[in-house]
Amino acid sequence: xxxxxxxxxxxxxxxxxxxxxxxxxxxxxxxxxxxxxxxxxxxxxxxxxxxxxxxxxxxxxxxxxxxxxxxxxxxxxxxxxxxxxxxxxxxxxxxxxxxxxxxxxxxxxxxxxxxxxxxxxxxxxxxxxxxxxxxxxxxxxxxxxxxxxxxxxxxxxxxxxxxxxxxxxxxxxxxxxxxxxxxxxxxxxxxxxxxxxxxxxxxxxxxxxxxxxxxxxxxxxxxxxxxxxxxxxxxxxxxxxxxxxxxxxxxxxxxxxxxxxxxxxxxxxxxxxxxxxxxxxxxxxxxxxxxxxxxxxxxxxxxxxxxxxx
Amino acid sequence: xxxxxxxxxxxxxxxxxxxxxxxxxxxxxxxxxxxxxxxxxxxxxxxxxxxxxxxxxxxxxxxxxxxxxxxxxxxxxxxxxxxxxxxxxxxxxxxxxxxxxxxxxxxxxxxxxxxxxxxxxxxxxxxxxxxxxxxxxxxxxxxxxxxxxxxxxxxxxxxxxxxxxxxxxxxxxxxxxxxxxxxxxxxxxxxxxxxxxxxxxxxxxxxxxxxxxxxxxxxxxxxxxxxxxxxxxxxxxxxxxxxxxxxxxxxxxxxxxxxxxxxxxxxxxxxxxxxxxxxxxxxxxxxxxxxxxxxxxxxxxxxxxxxxxxxxxxxxxxxxxxxxxxxxxxxxxxxxxxxxxxxxxxxxxxxxxxxxxxxxxxxxxxxxxxxxxxxxxxxxxxxxxxxxxxxxxxxxxxxxxxxxxxxxxxxxxxxxxxxxxxxxxxxxxxxxxxxxxxxxxxxxxxxxxxxxxxxxxxxxxxxxxxxxxxxxxxxxxxxxxxxxxxxxxxxxxxxxxxxxxxxxxxxxxx
Numbered sequence: 001x002x003x004x005x006x007x008x009x010x011x012x013x014x015x016x017x018x019x020x021x022x023x024x025x026x027x028x029x030x031x032x033x034x035x036x037x038x039x040x041x042x043x044x045x046x047x048x049x050x051x052x053x054x055x056x057x058x059x060x061x062x063x064x065x066x067x068x069x070x071x072x073x074x075x076x077x078x079x080x081x082x083x084x085x086x087x088x089x090x091x092x093x094x095x096x097x098x099x100x101x102x103x104x105x106x107x108x109x110x111x112x113x114x115x116x117x118x119x120x121x122x123x124x125x126x127x128x129x130x131x132x133x134x135x136x137x138x139x140x141x142x143x144x145x146x147x148x149x150x151x152x153x154x155x156x157x158x159x160x161x162x163x164x165x166x167x168x169x170x171x172x173x174x175x176x177x178x179x180x181x182x183x184x185x186x187x188x189x190x191x192x193x194x195x196x197x198x199x200x201x202x203x204x205x206x207x208x209x210x211x212x213x214x215x216x217x218x219x220x221x222x223x224x225x226x227x228x229x230x231x232x233x234x235x236x237x238x239x240x241x242x243x244x245x246x247x248x249x250x251x252x253x254x255x256x257x258x259x260x261x262x263x264x265x266x267x268x269x270x271x272x273x274x275x276x277x278x279x280x281x282x283x284x285x286x287x288x289x290x291x292x293x294x295x296x297x298x299x300x301x302x303x304x305x306x307x308x309x310x
Numbered sequence: 311x312x313x314x315x316x317x318x319x320x321x322x323x324x325x326x327x328x329x330x331x332x333x334x335x336x337x338x339x340x341x342x343x344x345x346x347x348x349x350x351x352x353x354x355x356x357x358x359x360x361x362x363x364x365x366x367x368x369x370x371x372x373x374x375x376x377x378x379x380x381x382x383x384x385x386x387x388x389x390x391x392x393x394x395x396x397x398x399x400x401x402x403x404x405x406x407x408x409x410x411x412x413x414x415x416x417x418x419x420x421x422x423x424x425x426x427x428x429x430x431x432x433x434x435x436x437x438x439x440x441x442x443x444x445x446x447x448x449x450x451x452x453x454x455x456x457x458x459x460x461x462x463x464x465x466x467x468x469x470x471x472x473x474x475x476x477x478x479x480x481x482x483x484x485x486x487x488x489x490x491x492x493x494x495x496x497x498x499x500x501x502x503x504x505x506x507x508x509x510x511x512x513x514x515x516x517x518x519x520x521x522x523x524x525x526x527x528x529x530x531x532x533x534x535x536x537x538x539x540x541x542x543x544x545x546x547x548x549x550x551x552x553x554x555x556x557x558x559x560x561x562x563x564x565x566x567x568x569x570x571x572x573x574x575x576x577x578x579x580x581x582x583x584x585x586x587x588x589x590x591x592x593x594x595x596x597x598x599x600x601x602x603x604x605x606x607x608x609x610x611x612x613x614x615x616x617x618x619x620x621x622x623x624x625x626x627x628x629x630x631x632x633x634x635x636x637x638x639x640x641x642x643x644x645x646x647x648x649x650x651x652x653x654x655x656x657x658x659x660x661x662x663x664x665x666x667x668x669x670x671x672x673x674x675x676x677x678x679x680x681x682x683x684x685x686x687x688x689x690x691x692x693x694x695x696x697x698x699x700x701x702x703x704x705x706x707x708x709x710x711x712x713x714x715x716x717x718x719x720x721x722x723x724x725x726x727x728x729x730x731x732x733x734x735x736x737x738x739x740x741x742x743x744x745x746x747x748x749x750x751x752x753x754x755x756x757x758x759x760x761x762x763x764x765x766x767x768x769x770x771x772x773x774x775x776x777x778x779x780x781x782x783x784x785x786x787x788x789x790x791x792x793x794x795x796x797x798x799x800x801x802x803x804x805x806x807x808x809x810x811x812x813x814x815x816x817x818x819x820x
Binding site for chain 1: 363384390405410411416422
């Protein structure tokens with residue numbers, strides 16, 4: 001039972017990472033490296049919390065979080081897609097902006113707790129049959145509907161990119177925008193749509209923290225999870241299904257220290273806090289060595305596209 | 311007569327910054343006509359068709375398609391109008407399969423699977439005698455296959471106005487013949503075909519009409535029946551040109567660079583070169599003939615010290631230089647120059663100006679902490695004057711120059727280093743007639759000066775006329791080393807296909 005509890009906690013800790021990773025994948029598939037994930041998560045977290053706190057409506061809170069995440073992404077999209085600004089710098093600015101934005105709006109909310117009404121509507125729902133699977137059934141299928149939304153999104157995105165015409169067009173935009181343009185694909189429109197939806201996912205990832213995981217407001221609630229998500233995009237090989245695995249794996253690492261202490265093992269707290277970030281670096285190194293063309297980043301990732309460039 | 315006009319361009323003008331690419335250009339293409347667009351590099355051919363395909367929009371002038379005035383804001387609208395363009399640099403995604411490349415951007419069912427799509431592609435292939443492996447990824451395709459895929463992509467969208475931008479530049483003779491047959495079929499089906507080229511032979515063989523552009527302006531539109539290659543050349547260049555390639559006679563042929571049994575592995579761990587031996591002589595042009603990908607690239611890189619040999623020795627003027635880096639070789643006082651296949655990839659830095667590109671080869675010989683650009687500015691000016699590089703100035707980024715001018719800068723830089731050995735790979739690829747002959751003249755000039763020149767070429771006629779000896783490679787092995795005066799195109803072709811010199815001569819004897 002102990003292991004099942006741990007896995008359950010890992011899934012909860014991994015869900016914000018999953019949402020943010022999916023957001024990152026959406027951005028990068030159309031060729032935009034968005035380092036503003038952390039910022040968009042924070043924006044979503046604060047917006048979700050405030051709306052949830054004021055209205056006591058979980059659905060409204062989630063919608064607000066998604067919308068504000070997309071709004072952050074819109075700033076990024078206008079700058080990088082329409083104005084051809086440098087993607088790295090713009091993404092970093094977005095993170096700084098998001099941090100300030102959430103700090104400012106959340107100033108009076110620090111320490112406030114989300115109401116029971118909201119907590120109740122996001123409480124775990126046991127799925128019949130599936131939750132009976134030994135070991136993983138309970139952790140995966142006795143969760144909040146917010147967690148299920150993560151699974152469903154990942155599966156839908158996987159099908160979208162691999163099996164639909166729009167997904168194919170989107171991949172073409174990320175691989176070779178000039179080819180996509182010549183094939184009659186509206187490059188900028190595809191970029192905008194995917195960046196905005198990606199931003200909404202990041203916002204939801206943040207809102208999960210402030211509505212379900214914590215669920216109270218504290219400044220800098222994401223604590224660098226957006227950066228882990230940026231690395232997880234690479235870890236997942238730009239594959240939304242593998243993002244589920246990556247999210248939960250890192251979620252597990254995140255709570256490992258807490259659990260080990262609970263079990264009476266004395267490992268240095270600071271060392272354990274470091275683990276997810278250290279593993280992130282290791283993952284990036286391994287991803288750098290592994291040369292597999294199917295897991296490779298979209299070819300024009302990070303490049304602006306000008307049609308009339310000679 | 312009017313109804314059969316598919317494309318009509320009137321007074322098209324387009325500028326890029328201060329560069330005037332097209333000025334008052336007119337073009338009329340009829341149904342069932344193969345229309346050549348001929349002109350030197352930088353004459354504005356690609357710019358013109360890119361406006362037809364919606365990539366660029368004209369500053370002024372009008373476009374009529376089937377008599378209706380059009381204003382293309384994007385390639386999408388152009389495609390909807392039945393215009394299909396096969397770009398010089400293929401617009402394909404390496405990591406996607408042939409099928410994915412064909413259907414991307416199409417309006418279709420929501421999901422990408424579906425047998426009807428495949429059926430439609432197969433019936434198209436049968437109609438035009440095309441072949442494609444739908445599940446093959448573009449990255450695993452040869453250039454010929456990629457081009458075939460581009461054509462299918464265009465036809466799949468139902469295009470009946472086809473634009474081909476320099477389609478034969480990268481094909482071997484057999485593939486060119488096949489392409490021409492496909493184009494003739496399109497003509498029979500009532501398509502209008504616009505083909506950009508500067509190979510006069512192709513224009514005469516394939517086309518019905520030709521429009522010549524020079525410096526962005528119309529020169530003339532003529533029926534092929536009423537013209538000749540000489541006439542066309544004069545229209546293109548704007549004066550009489552000598553089309554003879556001369557083999558300059560030289561004395562003092564001495565061995566200078568010996569290549570002894572070298573083998574090289576490629577990145578996949580396969581042998582790209584196997585047991586290759588030959589000797590380069592002073593005052594000689596040694597031609598290299600081979601089908602693309604037969605090891606010529608590795609050979610050039612091996613001779614220049616860029617790749618590691620798995621076996622064999624390189625001996626330069628009696629000194630063993632095996633395993634040395636280009637810089638070490640240079641420091642030994644051995645001067646070797648290389649003009650790589652990929653001009654902007656390996657030859658020059660595109661975003662730098664001419665002066666800085668010259669500096670790349672010399673900065674490390676300068677003393678002190680700071681770079682002195684002064685002598686190089688003089689050199690750059692001299693280079694621009696002597697080789698007639700057309701550029702707004704020596705401080706203009708080289709990537710914005712046309713292909714021919716980029717090549718002149720590259721070759722000019724290497725020649726100024728006064729090398730003993732000059733290695734050139736496809737130095738005239740994608741160049742127009744004027745520039746091509748200037749490059750041949752430069753190579754001959756070097757030969758006269760005593761330089762040993764290695765010339766990897768693709769046009770067999772040129773190789774036969776320009777080279778003293780010809781080295782033939784097939785699958786990384788030497789299949790022949792022949793005197794250019796005593797051989798034929800057929801013999802070289804046989805060796806390129808893998809028959810050795812001996813077996814050919816035996817057959818001739820028997």
